[in-house]
Amino acid sequence: MQYLLRAVRRRTWVCALALALGPAALWPVHGQRLAEYEVKAAFLFNFVKFVEWPAEALPAGGPLLICVLGDDPFGDALDAITKGERVGGHETAIRRFRSLDQVRSCQVLFVSLSERRQMPAVFEAVRGASVLTVSDIDRFAASGGMINFTKQNYRIGFEINPQAAERARLRISSKLLSLAKIVEGPGSP
Amino acid sequence: MMRLRDASLQRKLTVIVMITTVVALTFAAVGYVAYDRFMMRTALGRDRTVLADIVGANSTAAITFDDQSAATETLAALRREPQVAVACLYKAGGALFAEYDRGGARGACPASPPGGLVDDLRFLDDRLDVTRPVVLDGRTIGAVYIASDLSELQARVRQFARGAAVIIVVASLIGLLLLWWLRGILARPILAVVETARAVSERKDYSVRARKYGQDEIGQLVDAFNEMLVQVHQRDEQLRAARDAAEEASRAKSVFLANMSHELRTPLNGIIGYSEMLVEEAADFGYARLTPDLERIGQAGKHLLAIINDILDLSKIEAGKMELHVESFRVEALVAEVVSTIQPLVQKNANTLDIDLDPSLGDEEMHTDRIRLRQSMWNLLSNACKFTHRGRITLRVWREGRDGPPWINFAVTDTGIGMTREQMDKLFQDFVQVDSSTTRKYGGTGLGLAISRRFCRHMGGDIDVTSHPGQGSTFTIRVPAAISAEAVSEVALRVAGA
Numbered sequence: 001m002q003y004l005l006r007a008v009r010r011r012t013w014v015c016a017l018a019l020a021l022g023p024a025a026l027w028p029v030h031g032q033r034l035a036e037y038e039v040k041a042a043f044l045f046n047f048v049k050f051v052e053w054p055a056e057a058l059p060a061g062g063p064l065l066i067c068v069l070g071d072d073p074f075g076d077a078l079d080a081i082t083k084g085e086r087v088g089g090h091e092t093a094i095r096r097f098r099s100l101d102q103v104r105s106c107q108v109l110f111v112s113l114s115e116r117r118q119m120p121a122v123f124e125a126v127r128g129a130s131v132l133t134v135s136d137i138d139r140f141a142a143s144g145g146m147i148n149f150t151k152q153n154y155r156i157g158f159e160i161n162p163q164a165a166e167r168a169r170l171r172i173s174s175k176l177l178s179l180a181k182i183v184e185g186p187g188s189p
Numbered sequence: 190m191m192r193l194r195d196a197s198l199q200r201k202l203t204v205i206v207m208i209t210t211v212v213a214l215t216f217a218a219v220g221y222v223a224y225d226r227f228m229m230r231t232a233l234g235r236d237r238t239v240l241a242d243i244v245g246a247n248s249t250a251a252i253t254f255d256d257q258s259a260a261t262e263t264l265a266a267l268r269r270e271p272q273v274a275v276a277c278l279y280k281a282g283g284a285l286f287a288e289y290d291r292g293g294a295r296g297a298c299p300a301s302p303p304g305g306l307v308d309d310l311r312f313l314d315d316r317l318d319v320t321r322p323v324v325l326d327g328r329t330i331g332a333v334y335i336a337s338d339l340s341e342l343q344a345r346v347r348q349f350a351r352g353a354a355v356i357i358v359v360a361s362l363i364g365l366l367l368l369w370w371l372r373g374i375l376a377r378p379i380l381a382v383v384e385t386a387r388a389v390s391e392r393k394d395y396s397v398r399a400r401k402y403g404q405d406e407i408g409q410l411v412d413a414f415n416e417m418l419v420q421v422h423q424r425d426e427q428l429r430a431a432r433d434a435a436e437e438a439s440r441a442k443s444v445f446l447a448n449m450s451h452e453l454r455t456p457l458n459g460i461i462g463y464s465e466m467l468v469e470e471a472a473d474f475g476y477a478r479l480t481p482d483l484e485r486i487g488q489a490g491k492h493l494l495a496i497i498n499d500i501l502d503l504s505k506i507e508a509g510k511m512e513l514h515v516e517s518f519r520v521e522a523l524v525a526e527v528v529s530t531i532q533p534l535v536q537k538n539a540n541t542l543d544i545d546l547d548p549s550l551g552d553e554e555m556h557t558d559r560i561r562l563r564q565s566m567w568n569l570l571s572n573a574c575k576f577t578h579r580g581r582i583t584l585r586v587w588r589e590g591r592d593g594p595p596w597i598n599f600a601v602t603d604t605g606i607g608m609t610r611e612q613m614d615k616l617f618q619d620f621v622q623v624d625s626s627t628t629r630k631y632g633g634t635g636l637g638l639a640i641s642r643r644f645c646r647h648m649g650g651d652i653d654v655t656s657h658p659g660q661g662s663t664f665t666i667r668v669p670a671a672i673s674a675e676a677v678s679e680v681a682l683r684v685a686g687a
Binding site: 043046049050087088158173175176178179 | 246247249250251253254256259325326
């Protein structure tokens with residue numbers, strides 16, 4: 001975790017700016033939000049390390065796409081973290097979508113808060129495809145998503161719906177599951 | 190080790206076997222204990238390494254997602270392994286992330302893993318430290334450090350060592366017992382030979398044989414030993430037979446000679462007698478010019494008689510037929526008698542004779558064989574005269590022995606030709622004059638000294654000689670003043686073998 005933050009700080013002008021401009025106290029709201037989404041970006045990226053995609057969904061040597069649907073809350077953090085990084089031998093790339101057209105081509109789909117009302121449509125769009133759906137929409141996992149972020153006492157945690165992942169033929173490592181709160185979603189939609 | 194050389198065979202055997210046994214067992218025990226310890230340590234090291242890897246693998250998510258409680262929980266599972274004392278989880282920067290301590294103490298983890306975030310395994314006095322990196326997707330994201338307690342392992346080693354010590358002691362005792370039981374196999378035959386040898390040596394009984402127990406080297410020794418005894422025995426028998434035969438022959442010869450005395454003397458007396466008669470008749474009938482030739486016949490006969498007498502004397506002594514004629518007489522008188530008869534011989538070689546009678550003698554009386562003593566003295570004096578020219582001959586007589594029985598010494602000293610040591614050694618042998626040339630030059634039978642010595646010994650004394658070549662000799666007769674009855678018979682026995 002530390003190393004990722006370090007990577008961020010090393011690599012982006014945002015970081016340089018942040019350092020140069022001193023403690024986050026000068027930007028109370030904006031600074032906190034940035035930190036939170038830095039962490040979430042790091043988590044999002046790290047989730048990938050604990051998930052297995054079936055071969056047809058993630059061919060060997062093929063790129064691993066992390067897509068953001070809706071308003072991108074990460075700023076440059078996600079790009080900074082994934083830049084040049086490989087996971088399991090796969091190159092990583094970031095895509096940003098506003099529509100659901102191409103979401104099935106992603107391995108990871110982050111559903112932004114802005115798409116709250118679109119949740120059922122999103123689930124419909126990815127049904128059957130091996131896409132890891134992550135969001136920080138409240139009760140996302142219980143509604144049929146796979147992972148959603150939670151915030152307790154300034155700590156960022158996450159909830160996981162293993163059944164949803166199973167339905168998408170994704171295997172989530174028990175190590176990740178052991179850190180998460182397990183939720184059950186609705187039956188097969 | 191020096192003392193071991195002198196120790197009995199059984200002790201040697203015991204010591205050797207015991208040392209061998211104990212050393213071998215100790216080596217074996219030490220070797221096995223060391224091997225066991227090594228194997229245990231290796232196994233433990235491997236075990237802990239695997240454990241660290243498992244813990245690390247299970248902690249990847251916790252480290253990645255910064256979930257300290259989850260990480261601590263994972264470490265806490267190590268409670269199941271009682272020998273694990275401390276476990277620590279570090280993040281990539283080396284910072285401590287989670288810890289576990291068996292005793293529940295806090296702060297047991299070092300600030301950073303000893304040796305860094307790299308693979309490390311080291312055995313300390315009572316602890317095994319294992320450090321393994323935590324790897325996720327090919328990257329090191331942290332390290333696991335586990336410290337294990339070695340006290341159980343050490344206890345096992347100690348226990349093992351104690352057990353080994355007990356086994357060594359027990360095995361040694363068993364070995365001792367077996368040795369006790371079996372050592373007779375080696376020792377008995379040897380001791381038997383030793384005993385026999387000792388017995389033979391002590392009792393001089395060469396008919397004894399050593400007992401043989403087996404056909405090994407000791408058996409061969411016994412055979413050789415017995416063979417030796419047989420030879421000794423045989424040789425003994427042969428020597429005894431030879432000695433008996435020699436003695437018998439010698440005795441027969443002496444007896445023969447003794448018996449021949451009459452046969453030899455009678456004709457000689459006739460020769461001497463008739464030659465003397467012829468001298469007188471020649472003078473009477475006016476054939477005085479025949480006298481010298483006739484006298485020569487007489488002298489030759491007397492000389493021959495003297496020789497025969499000496500030979501017969503000697504043989505009589507050897508045959509054990511010499512008897513002492515003991516009488517009492519005064520020393521002074523005897524000396525005077527001898528001196529008077531020796532005068533012509535003294536003057537013959539222009540010698541002078543000095544008499545030195547110790548005043549302590551006074552009227553000392555001797556009680557021994559006067560005739561033989563006189564003969565011995567006369568023999569010494571005549572020798573002195575013969576072998577000295579224009580010299581001085583001294584006869585010294587003195588009494589010896591203030592307390593106890595008195596002894597009388599008669600010393601004849603001359604300034605004659607003297608003798609070497611070799612000559613002195615040959616001196617008292619029968620028929621040997623100092624060398625053969627002297628017989629021709631000085632006359633005599635060569636038996637005088639031998640006979641004189643036998644006489645003196647018969648009387649309980651002896652004759653001594655000291656001499657230097659070219660300077661002269663001193664012969665000393667030393668006899669007890671009085672000869673006792675027991676001494677006579679005792680000496681007779683001694684002389685028979687002399």
